[in-house]
């Protein structure tokens with residue numbers, strides 16, 4: 001068994017245990033393997049171990065990776081990082097899901113560039129109103145959602161967030177943020193929640209995550 005297959009099995013066990021604690025069925029949570037900065041071989045190892053959903057942050061890296069691994073059937077690419085308008089075309093072509101809609105301009109360009117099936121998107125929310133952070137402010141989510149819903153080639157499925165990780169961070173510190181995202185999703189009638197990374201995915205599952213984005217626990221430290 002490859003190292004990646006062994007780590008993936010451990011992460012799947014932790015996902016299942018968190019689901020059991022929360023009284024949720026294990027298939028309520030999709031594990032997204034974040035492969036940014038990892039070599040193609042490790043992505044192939046994860047694929048061989050049954051993983052199908054992979055996330056990349058940077059649009060060009062996603063394009064290159066999708067090309068390099070085009071021989072793998074049913075692989076699904078998720079773009080999880082902020083996008084500049086001029087890079088949207090790569091995501092429109094290669095991704096099944098985009099997790100980081102935070103302004104209308106990018107969403108509109110994505111809709112314009114998308115051909116074939118609509119792309120599933122999450123609105124990224126800046127829960128703690130951090131100046132340094134991407135994501136739409138909570139006060140502006142309703143307006144952004146209404147505008148994005150009017151675009152023809154996008155399908156809004158849920159909300160995404162990256163809670164702050166201050167010095168001395170422990171996973172429990174993410175819980176109130178994850179809970180706030182769930183309540184916001186409920187208010188907006190959005191059922192999917194993309195939240196939780198290596199640092200805090202179990203807490204995220206306990207608070208209702210439907211997608212967890214896990215990199216280092218699966219692939220090891222990034223080079």
Ligand SMILES: *Cc1c(COP(=O)(O)O)cnc(C)c1O
Nearest residue numbers: 034057080197198213214215216
């Ligand atoms: C890198 C990244 C992840 C995964 O982080 P790990 O700590 O490697 O699990 C998840 N989400 C986003 C948006 C990221 O940039």
